[in-house]
Amino acid sequence: MLNTKTAHELLDLISSGEVSYEDVLVDVKSQIKKTESKIKAYAHPPNNVESVSQGSLLKGIPIAIKDNICTKEYLTTCSSHILEGFNPPYDATVIERLKEKGALIFGKTNMDEFAFGSSCETSFYGPSRNPWDLDRVPGGSSGGSAAAVASDEAIWALGSDTGGSIRQPASLCGVVGLKPTYGRVSRYGLIAFASSLDQIGPITKDVYDTALLLNIIAGHDNRDSTSINIETEDYLKCLEKDIKGLKIAIPKEYFIKGLDKEVGDSIRETRSTLEKLGASFKEVSLPHTKYAVAVYYILATAEASSNLARFDGVQYGFRERNIDKKETGPMISMYKQSRGKGFGLEAKRRIILGTYVLSSGYYDAYYLRALKVRTLIKKDFDEVFKEFDCIITPTSPTPAFKIGERLENPLSMYLSDIYTISANLSGIPAISIPCGFTKGRLPIGLQILSAPFKERDLLRTAYTFEQNTDWHKAKPKI
Numbered sequence: 451m452l453n454t455k456t457a458h459e460l461l462d463l464i465s466s467g468e469v470s471y472e473d474v475l476v477d478v479k480s481q482i483k484k485t486e487s488k489i490k491a492y493a494h495p496p497n498n499v500e501s502v503s504q505g506s507l508l509k510g511i512p513i514a515i516k517d518n519i520c521t522k523e524y525l526t527t528c529s530s531h532i533l534e535g536f537n538p539p540y541d542a543t544v545i546e547r548l549k550e551k552g553a554l555i556f557g558k559t560n561m562d563e564f565a566f567g568s569s570c571e572t573s574f575y576g577p578s579r580n581p582w583d584l585d586r587v588p589g590g591s592s593g594g595s596a597a598a599v600a601s602d603e604a605i606w607a608l609g610s611d612t613g614g615s616i617r618q619p620a621s622l623c624g625v626v627g628l629k630p631t632y633g634r635v636s637r638y639g640l641i642a643f644a645s646s647l648d649q650i651g652p653i654t655k656d657v658y659d660t661a662l663l664l665n666i667i668a669g670h671d672n673r674d675s676t677s678i679n680i681e682t683e684d685y686l687k688c689l690e691k692d693i694k695g696l697k698i699a700i701p702k703e704y705f706i707k708g709l710d711k712e713v714g715d716s717i718r719e720t721r722s723t724l725e726k727l728g729a730s731f732k733e734v735s736l737p738h739t740k741y742a743v744a745v746y747y748i749l750a751t752a753e754a755s756s757n758l759a760r761f762d763g764v765q766y767g768f769r770e771r772n773i774d775k776k777e778t779g780p781m782i783s784m785y786k787q788s789r790g791k792g793f794g795l796e797a798k799r800r801i802i803l804g805t806y807v808l809s810s811g812y813y814d815a816y817y818l819r820a821l822k823v824r825t826l827i828k829k830d831f832d833e834v835f836k837e838f839d840c841i842i843t844p845t846s847p848t849p850a851f852k853i854g855e856r857l858e859n860p861l862s863m864y865l866s867d868i869y870t871i872s873a874n875l876s877g878i879p880a881i882s883i884p885c886g887f888t889k890g891r892l893p894i895g896l897q898i899l900s901a902p903f904k905e906r907d908l909l910r911t912a913y914t915f916e917q918n919t920d921w922h923k924a925k926p927k928i
C-alpha cells in the first residue's frame with residue numbers, strides 16, 4: 451500500500467521507476483474509499499485529477515490542503531456555511547509554490563469553522579474523528595489534515611496554526627506538525643483568522659517530510675506584507691542525526707495541575723532519551739506563561755472580529771434569500787440574516803468577544819493591555835534563547851478527548867492550547883512530534899520550540915529523537 455509511505459519514500463520509488471504517481475493516487479483513493487466514512491477528514495474530497503508537471507521535484511505526489519487555504523481547483527469554505535460554494539479565482543502562494551514543484555493538490559481537509567477550535571467539532575460539515583479512537587476528536591483546528599495523514603488517506607498535508615492548530619492535532623493523531631516562525635511562510639491566500647498570529651505549516655508522517663515541505667513553502671513573498679525577507683535555509687541539510695552539546699530548557703510553568711500523568715511521564719522519558727543522545731537540560735522559568743491564554747483570546751478574537759467583517763452575504767458565499775425586511779429594512783436585514791445563519795455558534799461568540807474588547811470603552815483595558823503582556827511573553831522567550839538552543843514541553847496537556855466532551859464548555863476547550871499559544875504570541879517556530887502512547891493507545895506529542903528563524907535547531911532535535919525511536923512508525927487500526 452503506497453499510501454502508507456512518506457513523501458520522500460515515494461519520491462525514491464518514483465525516481466527509480468518502480469512505481470508511478472498514478473499508482474500512488476490509486477492507493478490513496480482506495481484508502482479514502484475504505485476509511486473516509488468513519489474519519490471524515492475531508493471537507494471537499496479529492497476530485498478527478500488533471501495533469502501534473504512530471505519530472506519536477508515532487509513528481510505528482512498528492513497533498514491534502516486545509517480548507518482555509520485558497521485553491522483554484524477546489525472550493526475553499528473554512529468549513530463554514532457562510533462561504534458555501536466559494537471557489538477562489540486564485541491560488542494561495544503556498545499552493546503556487548507546490549504546483550511549481552510538481553505537487554498535486556488533492557482534496558481540502560475539514561477544520562473547525564474559520565479555525566476557531568481545538569477539536570474539529572465546529573465544522574459546518576460535522577466533526578472529523580481521531581483514527582486512533584473514533585469516539586475521540588482529532589484535535590483542531592487542522593484536525594482534518596492530521597486525521598488524513600494519520601489514517602493514510604493523505605501522504606502529507608498543509609495546516610494553519612494561530613494558537614496551536616497544527617501542533618495540537620498533530621500531537622493527538624500521532625503525526626508531525628510544524629508552525630514556522632511568523633513571516634517565514636506567506637499568508638497570501640490564507641483566509642485570515644488572526645493576522646498577527648496565523649502561519650501555514652506542514653503536517654507529515656516524519657520529520658524529513660516536514661523539512662522537505664518547508665523548503666518548498668518557505669520564503670519571501672511580496673504579496674504578503676508580513677512575509678520576511680530573510681534567506682531561507684536548505685532545511686533538509688538541518689537534519690543532522692546528532693545533538694551532542696545542544697542546550698535544552700524545560701520551563702517549569704508547563705508541568706502543572708491539569709497535565710495528564712501519562713503525558714507528563716512520557717515527556718520526562720523523552721528528556722532522558724535526549725540526554726542520552728548528548729543534549730544537556732536545565733529547568734527555566736517563563737514567568738508570564740500564566741497570562742498566555744487570556745492574552746491570546748483577547749487578541750485573537752479582536753483580530754477575528756475585524757477579519758470576519760468582510761463576510762456579509764454580498765461578496766462571497768452564502769446569502770439569505772428569504773429576508774424578513776420588517777425589522778431593519780432590506781439591506782441591513784440581508785446582512786444580519788445572512789451572517790446570523792451563515793456563522794456557527796463559536797464564530798459568533800468570537801465576533802462578539804472581539805468586538806467587545808475593541809470597543810472604545812474597553813480598548814485600553816483589554817486590547818491594549820493584552821498587547822503589552824504579549825511583549826512580556828515574548829521577552830521571556832528572548833531571555834531563555836540567549837542561553838539555550840531549544841525548549842521542550844508537552845504539546846497538549848491531555849491526549850485526545852471524547853467527541854462532545856468539551857463542546858459545551860468553551861473555557862475547557864480554550865485550555866487545550868495552553869502549551870501552544872505562546873509560540874504564536876511571540877512569533878517563534880515550534881514543532882510537535884510523536885513521543886509516546888498512553889496505556890489506552892492514544893498518541894502523545896512532544897513540542898520543541900526555538901528562537902525566531904532557527905527552525906534548524908528544532909528540526910535537528912526532532913530528527914535526532916525520531917531516528918532513535920519508533921513512535922512515528924506506529925499506525926492506527928481503523
Ligand code: GLN
Binds near residue numbers: 591610616
Ligand atoms: N484552538 C485555538 C483557537 O481556538 C487555536 C486555533 C488555531 O490555531 N487556529 O483559537
